[in-house]
Amino acid sequence: MFERIRVMLMKEFLELKRDPWAIFRLVAPLVIQLFIYGYAATFTVNHVSTVVLDLDRSQASRDLISHFPATGRFEIVDNVTSQQSLNRDIDTGTAVAGIIIHAEFAKKLLNGQSAPLEVVVDGTNSNTALIALGYVSQIVTIFQADYANALGVSSGAAPGAVSVSLQERPWFNAGLEDRWFFIPGVIGTLALMQVVSLTAFAVVREREMGTLEQIMVSPISRVEFILGKTVPFFIIGLADVALVTVLGAAWFHVPFVGSPFVLLFGSSLFLLAAIGLGLLLSTASRTQQQAFALNFFLVNPLFILSGFAFPISAMPAALQWFTFINPLRYFIVILRAVFLKGVGFAVLWPDFLGLALLAGVMLGVSVLRFQKSLD
Amino acid sequence: MSGAGGQVAVAAREVRRHFGALAAVDGISLSVKQGEIFGLVGPDGAGKTTLMRMLAGVLRPDEGEIVLDGVDVLADPEAAKARLSYMPQRFGLYEDLSVDENIFFYAELFGVERKARKTRAAELLDAAGMTPFRRRLAGQLSGGMKQKLGLVCALIHTPTVLLLDEPTTGVDPVSRREFWGILYSLRESGVTILLSTAYMDEAERCSRLALMHEGRVHDCDTPARLKQAMPGVLFAVTAPDPRAVRAALQDAPGVLGALLMGDRVNLRADSAARAPELAARLHERGVAYGDIAQVEPGIEDVFVALTGAGAA
Missing domain, CATH: 3.40.50.300 (P-loop containing nucleotide triphosphate hydrolases)
Structure with a gap:
């Protein structure tokens, strides 16, 4: 048995060695994508182009407006004198946000009345709009406090008013760095994409070339063939995880506080599930084009339903159920926990169990289906 | 062994x-x-x-x-x-x-x-x-x-x-x-x-x-015995227009099958004595031909004769 698996492995690595682009194809996409995620994937909104319509032209209004660019979150690109001009700026995309200060802003403020500030945001990018609005309310709060201080009202606060002070202390990611959130997830996403497609294409290629049928008339068993075919991808997958982990920690300074052993164990289970998925794809495809199309169809939903970027708790119940058969869901939990929290099996066992079950079922089903697909 | x-x-x-x-x-x-x-x-x-x-x-x-x-x-x-x-x-x-x-x-x-x-x-x-x-x-x-x-x-x-x-x-x-x-x-x-x-x-x-x-x-x-087993005899009729020959002869009495073979028609008949009859029929219809000769059947002829398939 081991003799035949060994010869399959020798053949696989020899083919890999013959392919001068193999190393490039295996490593470059990984590294490039890691850097793209590391630098570009962020929820932070900076330098929002903003148009200002100041109808009050008072000391107070100018003061408020100056608070906006001061934070770095907003950049004033235009000052207009009419609502029409402001609308035009938003329509043409010159500005994403518009600040409108109505007449008598300062007067109302002095009289202690509520002084309305109108903010218009371009909602076509709902995420940016929402975050920008959050910043606006922060800025206004600061402005109010400054203004109150300046007037010396703070001491004369209305009797009985209770001041609540909110202390934010985010655990595990004190700086709320998006990168710390993304990079551990990227490891799982990239390993999944690479291992599923490599496995599927490699098996379908043998089918296309006619070597699969040739191997099946030799004394090698199906299980031996599958082992010989997939062990290299398991090794490549582990190397992927190691490479991205080291780069993420060394280059992007994402902390790694957990145990490498927990990560290795989780990665192994995850890669088994990914290989099972790849084999399953290969049994449903006669040609590499078909495998490519199926892979394309599969990877995006897996990605979206993994909790990598979009919280699973916010998904409709039916889709939440779907995430339970997604190996990436469990692995991302494990990755983030190992990197940032440093917890181990005691806490993560449900995710390990889910991953192990999935790996078992996917490998089992794919081996059974593989037998049938030979006829 | x-x-x-x-x-x-x-x-x-x-x-x-x-x-x-x-x-x-x-x-x-x-x-x-x-x-x-x-x-x-x-x-x-x-x-x-x-x-x-x-x-x-x-x-x-x-x-x-x-x-x-x-x-x-x-x-x-x-x-x-x-x-x-x-x-x-x-x-x-x-x-x-x-x-x-x-x-x-x-x-x-x-x-x-x-x-x-x-x-x-x-x-x-x-x-x-x-x-x-x-x-x-x-x-x-x-x-x-x-x-x-x-x-x-x-x-x-x-x-x-x-x-x-x-x-x-x-x-x-x-x-x-x-x-x-x-x-x-x-x-x-x-x-x-x-x-x-x-x-x-x-x-x-x-x-x-x-x-x-x-x-x-x-x-x-064996190939030899299959050839022997082929019912009838085989004539090769060479002609400038083999299709015309086939059209003229395929329904002639005693003809069991006709197979186009490039520049000739392989014609299977029930007896070797049919040759003069076939020549006469071609004359009658005004179809030009070169030669009518009895030939050894090939496997293709045998295949067509025995399975009744693929008469092209």
Whole structure:
């Protein structure tokens, strides 16, 4: 048995060695994508182009407006004198946000009345709009406090008013760095994409070339063939995880506080599930084009339903159920926990169990289906 | 070696296989003796490949029995695999591996020992005229060389039964002749060869033939006896316009069949005495022709006569 698996492995690595682009194809996409995620994937909104319509032209209004660019979150690109001009700026995309200060802003403020500030945001990018609005309310709060201080009202606060002070202390990611959130997830996403497609294409290629049928008339068993075919991808997958982990920690300074052993164990289970998925794809495809199309169809939903970027708790119940058969869901939990929290099996066992079950079922089903697909 | 020439090496009994509603192999029984070169002849879709794959143990029949060199293929496919070698229409070679590496891979899969592998590979490569190309990548070989390399890989574990599915399709005449040279020397050493072919000249080289049509074997005998068994006699009528000849004669009394063969028509008639009648009929209709001569039937004529198929 081991003799035949060994010869399959020798053949696989020899083919890999013959392919001068193999190393490039295996490593470059990984590294490039890691850097793209590391630098570009962020929820932070900076330098929002903003148009200002100041109808009050008072000391107070100018003061408020100056608070906006001061934070770095907003950049004033235009000052207009009419609502029409402001609308035009938003329509043409010159500005994403518009600040409108109505007449008598300062007067109302002095009289202690509520002084309305109108903010218009371009909602076509709902995420940016929402975050920008959050910043606006922060800025206004600061402005109010400054203004109150300046007037010396703070001491004369209305009797009985209770001041609540909110202390934010985010655990595990004190700086709320998006990168710390993304990079551990990227490891799982990239390993999944690479291992599923490599496995599927490699098996379908043998089918296309006619070597699969040739191997099946030799004394090698199906299980031996599958082992010989997939062990290299398991090794490549582990190397992927190691490479991205080291780069993420060394280059992007994402902390790694957990145990490498927990990560290795989780990665192994995850890669088994990914290989099972790849084999399953290969049994449903006669040609590499078909495998490519199926892979394309599969990877995006897996990605979206993994909790990598979009919280699973916010998904409709039916889709939440779907995430339970997604190996990436469990692995991302494990990755983030190992990197940032440093917890181990005691806490993560449900995710390990889910991953192990999935790996078992996917490998089992794919081996059974593989037998049938030979006829 | 498993015995004298009379022993049965491949036996199939009432083998059937359906694909959906189509009966690809519809109850075939065969018996191939050790040391024979046995040919399966028939058009595409006759069920040759399906039968081959079942004999090789890669495809399970719906019904029937297959015994190969004394091993029940259905009950013990693994034992059968060690004794047989199956070469599909296109042998699966790893194009990124060299000739030697492909041979090494298949030898290891079959558990051929290192020493035996080296001598056997050297012999086979020499017989195939491929010794100078041992280091060349399989992907850079010509079509004929690829088929020969396939044969070398298929023979590396010294099988007793060789199953070849249209092995020379798309192979140049020189390589084909070399290929047949190897087959003959294999037969000398007692290997039983079962091959399918669509080439009628190749069919003539077989010791026995099975004429297959629509999933059944119509006749099975030596090429010579099949020719004798053909009902009637064969005339070759050469003509500038063979189609006109066929049109004029195919309904003539005593004519059993007419087959267009390039510049002539092969005409099967019930008796050699029909020749003057046929000539007269052509005169009468004003169809130009060169010559009417009685000829030895080829396998193609026999095939058409016996199966009633493919009258082109």
